[in-house]
Amino acid sequence: MTPSPRHSWRSVRDEIHGWILSARYKPGDKLPRDEDIAAELGCARSTVVRAMQELTETGLVERKRRGGSQVSQSRPTRAMIEIPVHKVEIESLGKSYSTRLLSREETPAPPTVQARFRAQTALSCLHMRAIHFADGAPFVHEDRWVSLETAPDIAKVDLTEISANEWLVTNLPYDEVDVAFSAISADTALAAALECELQTPLFRLERVTWSQGAPITAVQSTFHPGYILRPQ
Amino acid sequence: MTPSPRHSWRSVRDEIHGWILSARYKPGDKLPRDEDIAAELGCARSTVVRAMQELTETGLVERKRRGGSQVSQSRPTRAMIEIPVHKVEIESLGKSYSTRLLSREETPAPPTVQARFRAQTALSCLHMRAIHFADGAPFVHEDRWVSLETAPDIAKVDLTEISANEWLVTNLPYDEVDVAFSAISADTALAAALECELQTPLFRLERVTWSQGAPITAVQSTFHPGYILRPQ
DNA sequence: GAGTGGTCTAGACCACGTC
DNA sequence: ACGTGGTCTAGACCACTCT
Numbered sequence: 001m002t003p004s005p006r007h008s009w010r011s012v013r014d015e016i017h018g019w020i021l022s023a024r025y026k027p028g029d030k031l032p033r034d035e036d037i038a039a040e041l042g043c044a045r046s047t048v049v050r051a052m053q054e055l056t057e058t059g060l061v062e063r064k065r066r067g068g069s070q071v072s073q074s075r076p077t078r079a080m081i082e083i084p085v086h087k088v089e090i091e092s093l094g095k096s097y098s099t100r101l102l103s104r105e106e107t108p109a110p111p112t113v114q115a116r117f118r119a120q121t122a123l124s125c126l127h128m129r130a131i132h133f134a135d136g137a138p139f140v141h142e143d144r145w146v147s148l149e150t151a152p153d154i155a156k157v158d159l160t161e162i163s164a165n166e167w168l169v170t171n172l173p174y175d176e177v178d179v180a181f182s183a184i185s186a187d188t189a190l191a192a193a194l195e196c197e198l199q200t201p202l203f204r205l206e207r208v209t210w211s212q213g214a215p216i217t218a219v220q221s222t223f224h225p226g227y228i229l230r231p232q
Numbered sequence: 233m234t235p236s237p238r239h240s241w242r243s244v245r246d247e248i249h250g251w252i253l254s255a256r257y258k259p260g261d262k263l264p265r266d267e268d269i270a271a272e273l274g275c276a277r278s279t280v281v282r283a284m285q286e287l288t289e290t291g292l293v294e295r296k297r298r299g300g301s302q303v304s305q306s307r308p309t310r311a312m313i314e315i316p317v318h319k320v321e322i323e324s325l326g327k328s329y330s331t332r333l334l335s336r337e338e339t340p341a342p343p344t345v346q347a348r349f350r351a352q353t354a355l356s357c358l359h360m361r362a363i364h365f366a367d368g369a370p371f372v373h374e375d376r377w378v379s380l381e382t383a384p385d386i387a388k389v390d391l392t393e394i395s396a397n398e399w400l401v402t403n404l405p406y407d408e409v410d411v412a413f414s415a416i417s418a419d420t421a422l423a424a425a426l427e428c429e430l431q432t433p434l435f436r437l438e439r440v441t442w443s444q445g446a447p448i449t450a451v452q453s454t455f456h457p458g459y460i461l462r463p464q
Numbered sequence: 465g466a467g468t469g470g471t472c473t474a475g476a477c478c479a480c481g482t483c
Numbered sequence: 484a485c486g487t488g489g490t491c492t493a494g495a496c497c498a499c500t501c502t
Contacts, residue, residue: 008490020405021443027402034469044492049470059314060405066468066500074401077315077439079409082291084308169306170259173252173292177311182460183415183435201433203415207309211253228414240471266488276473281489297480298487 007043013051015041020060020071031061031069081231083179083205085165086132086140086221095134101160102129102193106148113145116178116208117215124148126155128164131193140227141193143220150214164217174209174216181205181229190222200225239275245283247273252292252303263293263301313463315411315437317397318364318372318453327366333392334361334425338380345377348410348440349447356380358387360396363425372459373425375452382446396449406441406448413437413461422454432457 016037019025031037034048041048052069055061059075090097108122117123126146132139144164146154151172154164168174184190186200194202202225208218223229248269251257263269266280273280284301287293291307322329340354349355358378364371376396378386383404386396400406416422418432426434434457440450455461 017407021407023403027405033467045469046471046493047491050490052469057312063469064500065470065498066466066502068468071405074317074320074398076317076320077409077411078312079315079411080289080310080312081411082308082310085306088306088308166306173259173303175249175253177309178462179309179311179313180460180462181413181435181437182458183433185433199431199433201415201417201431203413203435205413226414228412230410230412265486277488278474278490279472282471284488295488296482297489298482298485300487 007041007047009047009050009054012037012041012043012047013054016051016055017060025071027071028073029071031071033068079231083207083229083231086142087163090132090134090139093134096136098133098136099163100131100133102131104128104159106155109145109147113218116206116218117145117147119215123215128159129193137224138194139224141190141222143222144217145219146217147215150211150216165219168209168217172211172216174211175213176210178208179206184222186225194222194224196225203227203229205229239273239279241279241282241286244269244273244275244279245286248283248287249292257303259303260305261303263303265300311463315439315461315463318374319395322364322366322371325366328368330365330368331395332363332365334363336360336391338387341377341379345450348438348450349377349379351447355447360391361425362396369456370426371456373422373454375454376449377451378449379447382443382448397451400441400449404443404448406443407445408442410440411438416454418457426454426456428457435459435461437461 025031034045034052038045038048052061052063056063059072059078061069062072063069084092087097105127107125107127109117109119109125113125114122126148128144130142132142146164146168148155151168153171154167157167159167182204183201184204186194186196186198186202188198190202191198191200203223205221206219209216257263266277266284270277270280284293284295288295291304291310293301294304295301316324319329337359339357339359341349341351341357345357346354358380360376362374364374378396378400380387383400385403386399389399414436415433416436418426418428418430418434420430422434423430423432435455437453438451441448
């Protein structure tokens with residue numbers, strides 16, 4: 001009585017995906033009701049639902065309560081990206097990792113940082129700059145602001161022993177993250193830190209993390225010339 | 233008899249998330265078994281499983297078959313990003329969209345493109361370059377290679393009527409996408425296209441899409457100076 | 465109002481990895 | 484070996500939205 005081949009939600013997902021790839025259903029077309037798909041494939045509706053969930057997440061299919069499911073017409077590129085911790089990235093390249101703390105001071109957030117934190121008032125912050133090296137060559141320059149109102153305990157930590165990132169991840173897991181990517185021109189400080197010419201194009205990754213709406217940290221990572229980020 | 237408040241998997245997720253944020257369980261700590269969590273919260277195990285699924289996807293929790301669930305110790309930044317279609321992005325800025333096709337030719341893929349396609353042999357391709365304008369100002373330069381072996385029909389399409397991206401998305405939905413981000417220096421062609429100085433730092437987004445292992449298209453989008461990508 | 469997806473439940477069995 | 488997460492099922496009810 002049990003449906004002879006075992007129907008996994010992945011196989012159902014791939015089956016439906018196949019219908020779309022083979023143009024049985026084209027972008028804009030309406031897909032059958034979940035129940036009919038379940039009947040056709042000989043599985044439970046919940047399995048179809050689970051499959052559709054993933055097809056929806058990747059943007060291939062759109063679903064509406066009364067309107068059924070349809071193949072997306074113009075979907076944006078959507079992808080799950082994973083940005084490694086600098087130390088992990090460098091070591092996975094087979095290079096030796098080291099780091100140097102350039103500066104560390106407690107100071108109120110300047111307006112630009114305040115804006116990144118979506119804050120109305122100037123937050124008391126810990127500001128740090130560091131370089132991470134791969135085989136002794138500068139790999140990335142990190143400019144970090146940590147809100148002391150959200151993470152007061154970090155002020156007491158010896159950050160030459162444990163990296164700020166590591167301490168934060170362990171002691172104050174974040175909730176939400178904003179990321180931004182851009183290209184900037186090396187200014188004097190960056191050119192010195194990354195040992196490159198002034199005005200060299202550099203790739204910059206910015207992250208702001210939150211815990212229950214309270215800002216934790218804003219980090220600008222500026223990479224060595226020629227760096228390409230290929231998230232997972 | 234029914235558990236009085238309705239327990240949604242989202243509320244269960246938030247509850248568990250709250251335990252972690254409040255340091256009831258810290259990174260590295262083991263979480264209770266699904267069944268015990270279900271009992272504590274008064275819901276079905278499947279609801280806990282659904283909640284855990286999301287906590288796992290965002291990297292906050294790690295699960296192993298026999299070993300139970302634990303709060304992740306050092307997690308990389310993981311986020312779902314969504315890169316809008318250029319036309320949509322420009323229009324959502326409240327600007328008028330226009331585009332100009334700079335070149336179009338059928339030619340074998342050069343080695344660099346072949347490598348991006350992970351191909352062993354030189355694929356026959358359609359190569360196009362275009363500029364997309366926002367209120368008449370150059371917004372992004374697009375350099376696209378389409379594999380004619382995977383998408384032979386595109387050769388017949390009038391791409392001044394419908395954009396290549398639109399045609400591909402409608403007629404050949406992709407399976408898989410690789411993305412890469414970098415900073416480059418404006419060369420002569422880009423400086424002319426984007427109306428900027430030579431050697432200006434420019435942000436570049438590269439995407440390669442696939443359908444069932446066959447390469448569809450490789451696109452390099454190079455943005456106007458100062459552009460910042462803030463995915464969703 | 466009615467039909468669709470959205471969700472929850474209770475139970476069962478499977479598969480993996482640790483003990 | 485055995486306990487944990489992983490998955491599937493069948494059924495029920497809800498909520499949205501289109502008609």
